[in-house]
Amino acid sequence: MPQHAPADRQQVAHPAILVLEDGRTFRGDSYGAPGETFGEAVFTTGMTGYQETLTDPSYHRQVVVMTAPHVGNTGINDEDPESDRIWVAGYVVRDPARVASNWRSQRTLDDELVAHSVVGISGIDTRALTRHLRERGAMRVGISSVETDPEALLKRVLASEPMKGAQLSGEVSTSEPYVVAARNLPEGTKPFVVAALDLGIKANTPRMMSERGMEVHVLPATSSLEDVLAVGGESGPDGLFFSNGPGDPAATTGQIDLLRAALERDLPYFGICFGNQLFGRALGLDTYKLKYGHRGINQPVMDRTTGKVEVTTHNHGFAVKWPDDLDRDQAFASPYGDVTVSHVCLNDDVVEGLELRRPDGSLRAFSVQYHPESAAGPRDASYLFDRFAQLMTERTGA
Known part of the structure; x- marks a missing residue:
């Protein structure tokens, strides 16, 4: 009624x-x-x-x-x-x-x-x-x-606080770790174990990973490398995920140090939104504040790796800055390998995704500047969770 x-x-x-x-x-x-x-x-x-x-x-x-x-x-x-x-x-x-x-x-x-x-x-x-x-x-x-x-x-x-320079992920993160169990696992198979850093995670994100056979260990934003590596027991996690979240990525240091240490160990990485900005900074790129940001469930983005256009859910006021001396088809040389722009916004050409590849061209980490969990919003970008599963499959040989 x-x-x-x-x-x-x-x-x-x-x-x-x-x-x-x-x-x-x-x-x-x-x-x-x-x-x-x-x-x-x-x-x-x-x-x-x-x-x-x-x-x-x-x-x-x-x-x-x-x-x-x-x-x-x-x-x-x-x-x-x-x-x-x-x-x-x-x-x-x-x-x-x-x-x-x-x-x-x-x-x-x-x-x-x-x-x-x-x-x-x-x-x-x-x-x-x-x-x-x-x-x-x-x-x-x-x-x-x-x-x-x-x-x-x-x-x-x-007299109120501006958003620029604000470090807010600790204010919205979980205070204690928790686990979202894997679902839809074929009989006799083991789940991928994912360490997910909660920088402001939405409930549907671990749910989407769970539906793809991932056991998601959601960790507080202040977690250390030791906390991440402890996930999954002696073998450690199969992958690392950084969530969305509020604040200025330039004001963040601890999570960037954690991500760099994980990249040095060649741990598969997937980041969204704030996790994309922190990924860019960890690789040596800058971030900047957009004039009025992208917020809504109708933002057109092109996946440059496939040529497919998807309608996506956004909520970001900061973005990764691509170097002025490089066009979008050129790679940026990071300490961990070559970085390329994988996604762009078709409204204003803002960088919406990054890929990090090894010298042999294989993918080792990636991120997007929007919400593939789509809550609310279209489901065009849900394939990114499958891409993360494939990345972990290639690393583990499962």
Whole structure:
């Protein structure tokens, strides 16, 4: 049965304001929890999948603007979260649904935001806000239903922490290791054992690996090389995986040192999103902050190794910088072998994937700058988990 938002929230509008760090101000109604919040203003172009967006740890300390005008119509359920909490710092929608109408719905989006103390704003021109962020770039923002003076709120916005230079993976990672058992294993075969570093991992990622016969040991972001090598017993893990996550890759050092040590041992590696950026830095490449980033479930990417175009799920504000003196068809010489660009975004030519090969041309590690686990989003990129399995098969001879 459809579930209705509480009547008092439907009928009583409490004013709220949104102030960007350049002073641009929007006035609307409070949505979700009352109060005040700060973060980096970013927009996502997905027309659905708001529950997965809200619970994606990569959105930690970000205020998410929904470009789709009508949000909340399918409510909230207990099956679709990608983590155990909402991570966004704030939420901006134009037209929140008055009624949640879906057979899977268990409560309203508004109630869920209140339960997780997420401050939001509704009833503003999100198209104008999105155009402003596209032109000026992602920037700090404040939302308040307790402050009426934009100038006073702007002062607090300017005093808030910027995303550049932020090291956040430790704030969203698991505190204790856990294991996701392998599934769909043919009788008599052993699973591949994967050490997965949780930098902000989404629940569907180890699930997708599990479905391909991988036993996934999810480790805290602060794990050492010894912790990784202890996975799988005396033989160690068959592969290493770095997940998505929030923050500036240039502010990270420990995970890069870990990855370099793993590459020196020729451990097969697969990284996504933040794991792609850290892979680039471990190889000797730089990273940079995009003007407004890629966020949504409709980003076109070309796999240059096959020529196939896939529609993909993105959430990143940083990217790997390819050297200016090399074109995309030339290899970059790293201390671990030749590096090539495997994927590019067809909207703006941003590097979306890297491959590391041995002198004989065989693949030893790879990464992509998007979400192949596709939660929410299309399943075009799920083949990358099969590619990871093949990489481990070639190394072990299984």
